[in-house]
Amino acid sequence: MTLDAYLTLLLFAATIAGLIRFQTRPAMIFGGLLLCLVAFGLVNRQQILSGMANSGLVTLILLMLCSLALEKTRFLRLIATKVIVKSYRSSWLRLLGITAVCSAFLNNTAVVATLMAPIRNNPYHNASRLLLPLSYAAILGGTVTLIGTSTNLIVNSFYINETGKSLPFFSFATVGIILVLGCGIVLGFCSRFLPDSRTNDLSPKGYFIDAKVSKGSPLVGKSVEVNGLRHLESLFLVEVIRNDQLISPVSPAEILYEGDRLVFAGDINKVMQLHHFTGLKLFADKDGLLSRELTEVVVRQESILVGRTLKTVGFRALFDAAVVAIRRDGHNISGKLGEVTIEAGDFLVLAVGEDYRRRHNISKNFISVSGVEPDQKLSGRCEWLAIGGFIAAVTLSALGVTDLMQAMLLLLGVYIFTGCVTVNELARRFPLDIWLIVSVAILLSYALVNSGVTAWFSQQVKDYAVGLDPFYLLLLTYIATWLLTEVVTNNAAAALMFPLGVGLAKGLGVDILPFVMVVAFAASGSFVSPFGYQTNLMVYNAGKYRLTHFLKLGLPVALTYGAIVVLMVPEFFPFKPG
Structure with missing residues (x-):
């Protein structure tokens, strides 16, 4: 092997070691790899541009951006x-x-x-x-469809780069459905090992938000549960105020009446979801400011608000702003927002008017903390367009009428021009980490080819695996990918193992598709570790789980998952001559 080959292998091994050592910073590792590949001249300019603009990668990015709507x-x-x-x-x-x-x-x-x-x-x-x-x-x-997980789309981007064509939309479906059914049965049996600890923390935290049930609202006469007010994201209904009577805690069966004041606690960024409830008016709605810029402030010690309520001080006239929510660290707040006595150090979220910035009394009363960007929710025609457009684009792509990338590009354009998403939202939520990881991994595969590592690896397989059943190397590929996804991340595991899987297939002289599918499924098979897959990490702290819970429940599921993949993939994707 040449010096470039040894250097490429060293970078490959260093990347895996870095991902294991710094599990939470894969973008940093791949960023460093990019600099090394360019600095040592292991990839050329054309390959850099091709890797950064790979059609499969562009499709993945477009799909993630369209999903925002x-x-x-x-x-x-x-x-x-x-x-x-x-x-x-x-x-x-x-x-x-x-x-x-x-x-x-x-x-x-x-x-x-x-x-x-x-x-x-x-x-x-x-x-x-x-x-x-x-x-x-x-x-x-x-695992059921091409767009079901970023892992499938990442593998597809490598497959396009290797063969010049995309995997069909439902190429994963047969094995994926069997996985859902088989692993679902095992999961149901093993659910007895789940802890029964109380994780529902219903104590009021975060900002307090006041809303009123207006006349003629469809919420009137229905319970909190039926109205869907128990299922809000990051907001919790802590009390109901009815004719100066305080109802707390609020039962799911509590019937709502006209004029009820509902007090929520939670994440101010999720306040806009309350607009989905017809006839539920927030405290700031009456001032017509809620749709404008929001800003977070802290009440100064010398503020004229201290010891007074929002209603008595004439807040709107004084500051050209309306209070959307209030938070007092270390203390609970109760009652109507307009009747809360303000204290120094209270945090307020304000919906500000055009004259707010020009008022000379702002700095005397508040310390500005930051701007607040609430999650805007769609309604009416925009909501139907967002849902219908996405379904239409996916359906046309699944039927082969149009290319998925073209469908997503057109859909994103429609979303932007109709206001379903804004350019600022797209810039803020752009999946830069995924783009960097996948594009640099594609460059690494180019470097493996350029340096002769891929050819050397395929030759070693030919020399030492003559007569060996491809099934055993397929099994080895699955195990290696699965172990890697448990200790690093699913996307990084797929990106690193794809060229090795293809090298094995070429060395054996068989079609690469069985090895491609095994890499895709194995990279998604993270059930034992809370760190291998993002959804596992999301529920890890929320459910107050320990690693032993993942082992008790996840290991049987992982073994079942692996057995189905290595047995079913050769059935549906046979080892044809390459």
């Missing part, structure tokens, strides 16, 4: 209200089915994020009994 609709929240019922078995089955189906077509991270709120706030079952199955169901559902 879908996240702003009520679609997932409405589905979430149907998941939890009194029966644990029914709740578990609904959770598995709904999560798997949604994750097959939507970003599974967004699915888990949306369903976590109703699970944590449900009055029937401890969240620790459902959160880990939620994560596993999202992983399993993501």
Whole structure:
């Protein structure tokens, strides 16, 4: 081998070691790899441009950006209200089915994020009994389609780079459906090992937000549970004020009446989801400022607000702003927002008017902390356009009518021009880490070819694996990819193992597709570690799990998953001559 070959192998090994050592910073590792590949001249300029603009990678980025519009609709929240019922078995089955189906077509991270709120706030079952199955169901559902998980799309980008064509939309479906059913049965049997610790922390935290049930609202006469007010994301209904009577805690069966004041606690960035409830008016709505810029301030000691209420001080006239929410660290706040006595050090979120910045009394009363960018929710025609457009684009792509990248590009353009998403939102949520990891991994595969490592590896396989059943090397590929995804991340594991899997297939003289599929499925098979897959990490702290819980529940699921993959892939993707 040449000096370049040894250098490329050294960089490959150093990348794996770095990913294991710095598990939470894969972008930093791949960024360093990019600099090394360019500095040592292991890739040329054309390959750099080709890797950065790989069609499969562009498709992945476009799909993730288009999914932002879908996240702003009520679609997932409405589905979430149907998941939890009194029966644990029914709740578990609904959770598995709904999560798997949604994750097959939507970003599974967004699915888990949306369903976590109703699970944590449900009055029937401890969240620790459902959160880990939620994560596993999202992983399993993501294996069913090409767009179900970023791992499949990353592998597809490498496959396009290798063969010049994309994997079919439902190429993963047969094995994926078997995985959902087989692992679902094992998961149901092993759910008895889940802890039954109380993880539902219903103590009021974060900002307090005041909303009023207006006349003619469809919320009137229905319970809190039926209205879906128990299933909000990062907001919790802490009390109801009715004719100066305080109702707290609020029962799910509590019937709402006209004029009720609902006090929520939680994340101010999620305040806009309250606009989905017709006839529910926030405290700042009456001033017409809520749709404008929001800013966070702290009340100064010398402020004229101290010891007075928002209603008596004439807040709107003084500051050309309306209070959206209030937070007092270390203390609970109760009652109507306009009647809360303000104290020094209180945090306020203000919806500010055009004249706010020019008022000379702002700095005397407040310390400006930051701007607040609430999650804007879609409604009306924009919401239907976001949902219908996404379904149409995916359907046309699945039927082969149009290319997935073209469909997503057109859809994103429609979303931007109709206001479903803004350019600022796209810039803020651009998946830079994934783009960097995948593009640099593609460059690494170029370097492996340029330096002769791929040819050398294929020759070694030819020399030493003559007569060996390809199934055993397929099994070896699965185990290596699975171990790597458990100790690093699923996307990095897929990116690093793809060239090795292809090298094995070429050395054996067989079609690369069985090895490609095994790498894709194995990279998604993270059930034993909370750090290998993002959804596992999301539920790890939320469910107050320990590593032993992942082992007890995840190991049987992982073994079942692996057995299905290595047995079914050769059945549906046979070892044809390459």
